[in-house]
Amino acid sequence: MRSREVFFSPWQAADYAGLKIDALYELLESGEVAADKIDGRWRVRKSVLAVWRDAEVSPEELEKLTSKMSRLSEEQARQILAQAQEKA
Numbered sequence: 001m002r003s004r005e006v007f008f009s010p011w012q013a014a015d016y017a018g019l020k021i022d023a024l025y026e027l028l029e030s031g032e033v034a035a036d037k038i039d040g041r042w043r044v045r046k047s048v049l050a051v052w053r054d055a056e057v058s059p060e061e062l063e064k065l066t067s068k069m070s071r072l073s074e075e076q077a078r079q080i081l082a083q084a085q086e087k088a
Contacts, residue, residue, distance in 0.1 A: 006046040007036075013044040017053050023068030 008016060013035075014024040027033040028042055033052050035044040057065065 007038075007043040008046060008049065010042050010044065013049055016046070017049055018069050020068055026068075 010024055010028070011021055013019075013033075014021045017024065019027075024033070025042075028035050028044070033044065034048050035042050037043070
């Protein structure tokens, strides 16, 4: 049985990854998140985004990412960073 690749528009990808839309565009433009431009519009493969989302990151990278997350309050971001620093 063949599986079908799912492509997200930027706003769908941002929602799936829990990112602010502006942050997702930054990641797309920098190439940190791989995506395709189809007819001049970004399309992000769900499989690529899932791998990126689940990848291990350093405490420094985590600190950068928490400011880009859409569903985190400042307090929640601080708690995540504190937990990461305890593990490091």
